[in-house]
Amino acid sequence: MPDIRTAPVILGDEPGSFPHRVLAERHPAIIEQVREAFPYGPGQHRALDELLSSCTEGVIEPLPGDAADLELWRAWGLDEYAGRSWFDVPWLWSESYFYRRLLEAVGYFGPGAWQGVDPFRPFKRAELDAPETDEELAALDALQDRPERERADALLHGSLWGNRADLGFRLSAEGAEAAAPVPALVADDSETLWSLLPPSGTGTLVLVADNAGRELVPDLLLIAHLLTEGRIGRAVLHVKPYPHYVSDATTADVVDALRRLVAAPGAAAGYGRALWTAMADGRLTTAAHPFSRAPLPYADAPDDLRAEFAAATLTVFKGDLNYRRLVGDRLWPPTTPFDEVTAYFPGPVAALRTLKSDVVTGLTAATEKALDAAEGRHWRTGGTHALIQAGASHHGQRQ
Numbered sequence: 001m002p003d004i005r006t007a008p009v010i011l012g013d014e015p016g017s018f019p020h021r022v023l024a025e026r027h028p029a030i031i032e033q034v035r036e037a038f039p040y041g042p043g044q045h046r047a048l049d050e051l052l053s054s055c056t057e058g059v060i061e062p063l064p065g066d067a068a069d070l071e072l073w074r075a076w077g078l079d080e081y082a083g084r085s086w087f088d089v090p091w092l093w094s095e096s097y098f099y100r101r102l103l104e105a106v107g108y109f110g111p112g113a114w115q116g117v118d119p120f121r122p123f124k125r126a127e128l129d130a131p132e133t134d135e136e137l138a139a140l141d142a143l144q145d146r147p148e149r150e151r152a153d154a155l156l157h158g159s160l161w162g163n164r165a166d167l168g169f170r171l172s173a174e175g176a177e178a179a180a181p182v183p184a185l186v187a188d189d190s191e192t193l194w195s196l197l198p199p200s201g202t203g204t205l206v207l208v209a210d211n212a213g214r215e216l217v218p219d220l221l222l223i224a225h226l227l228t229e230g231r232i233g234r235a236v237l238h239v240k241p242y243p244h245y246v247s248d249a250t251t252a253d254v255v256d257a258l259r260r261l262v263a264a265p266g267a268a269a270g271y272g273r274a275l276w277t278a279m280a281d282g283r284l285t286t287a288a289h290p291f292s293r294a295p296l297p298y299a300d301a302p303d304d305l306r307a308e309f310a311a312a313t314l315t316v317f318k319g320d321l322n323y324r325r326l327v328g329d330r331l332w333p334p335t336t337p338f339d340e341v342t343a344y345f346p347g348p349v350a351a352l353r354t355l356k357s358d359v360v361t362g363l364t365a366a367t368e369k370a371l372d373a374a375e376g377r378h379w380r381t382g383g384t385h386a387l388i389q390a391g392a393s394h395h396g397q398r399q
């Protein structure tokens, strides 16, 4: 049985590795993409230049002394990592801190006229307005006459594969959407997941969202279905309090997605109206907990968040980053049981994720062997495979 304390934490220090490429190539590309998308002034250009040289050849700089979240970041490890190379500290930490610094550089935290302006908004909007979104919404019309379980499965898969539409990922994986996923699902615990949400259920679903746009829309459709069909009585949608990892959803993105749904033709508008009503009467709420953007695994979640997860009927984590944080950003042997790495979690938990980083658990030895034989390491990061994992037997013990 693998020892969960000894699987190595992923760093970005190995040239040629996926994490190294993210730090050395993706982050500079994101800086340039954001710079080109806005008519920023000289101060912002200077700050972006400084961030570019810091993250490629410099060291991690501390936050300004008056930053409102300074104490939070100190509690999350800033004092330990400041002064070290971005490549030598845990990759999860390094990436998360990069996004914090990017917001700083463009004046997101103010004071000033750029306070609160999401540097990723143009990309999120473009995706929401894309013709592909129209096509996906139009496909709902054909679903309406199908039995409940069939609709539930279709919407679960919509939410799962919606995770491929992550904008940051596309910067370095153009074409992944068109590639044939073989086998598409490397693990499928959907029966367990549905058994946790029976049609007569009245419980609470916590959905920890990932990306805005073409991922958030199907997440919302799934929630609408579960509420309307009585599989849950309430849903809490956890989003980020600040823009993060390019396309991560914030409350503003939820508003955009809901407005998009209610304005759509056909069945989509009905889902949108059901959600709008559920927001008004409190059956659907959004949450933006500070820990949602922490550079740490969910095993380190604070007590208030643990209590919320403990009280939920099911907590669903969406996407690659949330998966890394749920199981720990470590190089697990892929056959490490999902139940084992999530044993600390205080309630029933599920993950819906396309594979876009090296972390994976819960595979059978045969699946791992077949994937390695067919693709080498590419299946881990290419975004062409996905998993549905769920576990109900938890002790909630801290690691």
Ligand SMILES: O=P(O)(O)OC[C@@]1(O)O[C@H](CO)[C@@H](O)[C@@H]1O
Pocket: 022, 026, 095, 163, 166, 168, 169, 210, 211, 245, 318, 319, 320, 321, 322, 324, 356, 357
């Ligand atoms: O969480 P998401 O949106 O599914 O994916 C986030 C991601 O694009 O960012 C990281 C690299 O920057 C990887 O974990 C993953 O590829």
